[in-house]
Amino acid sequence: MHSPPLPGTIGVLASGGLDSCILVGHLLEQGRSVQPFYVRTGVVWQAAEESGIRRFLAAIAAEKLAPLVTLELPLADVYEGHWSLTGADTPGADTPDEAVYLPGRNALLLVKAAVWCQRYGIGELAMAPLGSSPFDDASEAFFREFSSALNRGSPSRVSLLRPFGELHKRQVMHLGRELPLELSFSCIAPVRGRGDIDLHCGTCNKCAERRAAFRAAELEDRTLYADAMR
Numbered sequence: 001m002h003s004p005p006l007p008g009t010i011g012v013l014a015s016g017g018l019d020s021c022i023l024v025g026h027l028l029e030q031g032r033s034v035q036p037f038y039v040r041t042g043v044v045w046q047a048a049e050e051s052g053i054r055r056f057l058a059a060i061a062a063e064k065l066a067p068l069v070t071l072e073l074p075l076a077d078v079y080e081g082h083w084s085l086t087g088a089d090t091p092g093a094d095t096p097d098e099a100v101y102l103p104g105r106n107a108l109l110l111v112k113a114a115v116w117c118q119r120y121g122i123g124e125l126a127m128a129p130l131g132s133s134p135f136d137d138a139s140e141a142f143f144r145e146f147s148s149a150l151n152r153g154s155p156s157r158v159s160l161l162r163p164f165g166e167l168h169k170r171q172v173m174h175l176g177r178e179l180p181l182e183l184s185f186s187c188i189a190p191v192r193g194r195g196d197i198d199l200h201c202g203t204c205n206k207c208a209e210r211r212a213a214f215r216a217a218e219l220e221d222r223t224l225y226a227d228a229m230r
């Protein structure tokens with residue numbers, strides 16, 4: 001059994017990307033106790049992403065930051081042939097946001113973390129979708145309705161929250177400007193660099209979004225991009 005969470009703990013689904021890393025840091029700054037979750041779905045960038053979130057959390061270690069909980073949710077059966085598992089035809093820098101939609105993503109990620117929260121008495125579980133997200137499963141209505149469904153039949157309630165739901169990328173980047181954002185990981189086609197360090201490819205849809213986020217916020221981008229090293 002896991003040790004009981006501190007009173008008032010909020011769970012955060014942390015994918016290792018900029019927004020969820022900033023959400024963890026921001027909640028800690030607000031004095032909250034945070035229980036981060038990483039869900040292992042088997043996507044090709046999982047190892048790079050998980051090591052990114054672990055390095056980021058180690059760098060911001062705090063008394064109120066609980067050790068990362070990893071949850072296993074292999075999707076090979078339902079995602080068979082999908083680019084997220086094969087690594088083939090990964091959406092490139094010139095593709096729209098919609099190109100990186102992962103079927104059922106938020107419902108899948110939320111369900112196991114929500115059950116964990118219900119079991120251990122954590123009353124709030126947050127994700128970091130932004131107001132600009134084009135995906136309906138990032139909407140306020142989805143979070144409200146999915147909360148309601150998940151709490152049916154459970155003696156312990158968990159509210160699903162999207163604290164950055166009304167914010168734009170630039171505002172979120174500013175909330176995180178003091179955090180070690182170079183340790184976060186956004187790439188969907190990582191490149192193995194020297195010393196077995198996973199580099200951002202620099203050319204995929206998510207790398208383009210990441211570079212644009214640093215530019216828009218006028219923050220220095222210390223990310224190691226493989227395409228900038230050639």
Ligand SMILES: [Zn+2]
Nearest residue numbers: 187201204207
């Ligand atoms: Zn990339």
